[in-house]
Amino acid sequence: MPPPPADPSPKSLAILEAASRVFLAHGFSAATTDMIQREAKVSKATMYACFPTKEALFAAVIERQCAGTHQAVSAIAVVPGNLAKTLTDIGLAYLRIVLSPEGLALLRVIVADAPRFPDLARRFHLAGPRVIIGMLAERLGQAAQAGEVNVQAVGIDAAAALFISLVRGEGQLECLMHPESHPSAEQLDRWVRLAVTTFMAAFGTPGRGTQAPASPVMA
Missing domain, CATH: 1.10.357.10 (Tetracycline Repressor, domain 2)
Known part of the structure; x- marks a missing residue:
């Protein structure tokens, strides 16, 4: 599993904050990358460029x-x-x-x-x-x-x-x-x-x- 970014960019930080809200509200299994993408208001390409998998995002x-x-x-x-x-x-x-x-x-x-x-x-x-x-x-x-x-x-x-x-x-x-x-x-x-x-x-x-x-x- 790749490590999270050591110094998140503004977009990475926005994705992390959105992911935190989604994961803590729904749990890891029920949360989806689509939910996180919508919450962060970024494109899928941007999200996957920062965090290639849901597991990597949760690890971050x-x-x-x-x-x-x-x-x-x-x-x-x-x-x-x-x-x-x-x-x-x-x-x-x-x-x-x-x-x-x-x-x-x-x-x-x-x-x-x-x-x-x-x-x-x-x-x-x-x-x-x-x-x-x-x-x-x-x-x-x-x-x-x-x-x-x-x-x-x-x-x-x-x-x-x-x-x-x-x-x-x-x-x-x-x-x-x-x-x-x-x-x-x-x-x-x-x-x-x-x-x-x-x-x-x-x-x-x-x-x-x-x-x-x-x-x-x-x-």
Whole structure:
């Protein structure tokens, strides 16, 4: 499967935005290239010049959606000596995106079509959750070197994956099972704080990196 354009042209971007709306509204299988073409208001020749297949177009949509998550998490600065604050900031940035209407819709589409299109599901997993886990693992590695956390029992990558699962688990399941549910900023804060408290209780070094973070200002 060819990779999506690294730097989309205006027409490619218009097609991607149209494809995102169509895929998230109808799912991958039900969406057609004709629907996307009409939504993007471009010719078939233009669309196929940018994205030769529907699979390539959906892969580009996945990459674009995941890139927004990566940017939000990578912008979180490490707070030296206060790992709990760093984890809280990362957890909130991540949860706001995965529990957004777009984030939930993309996950529903991916899961629904995973048995028929496993390559696309795998692409999402590698471009999304696995990249976030890798980014968090880097920060945990820094905290481990500073003596703020001890994850030797499970390893840094496994500890990072565990934290992301703690952050995402209850909230994502609730939102998926109750589509009309829209968690408040306070609920997001509670879910993240519970994940941070549980993680630090398991891996935090007593007296290091465990300061309770101040309640964040919600956007």
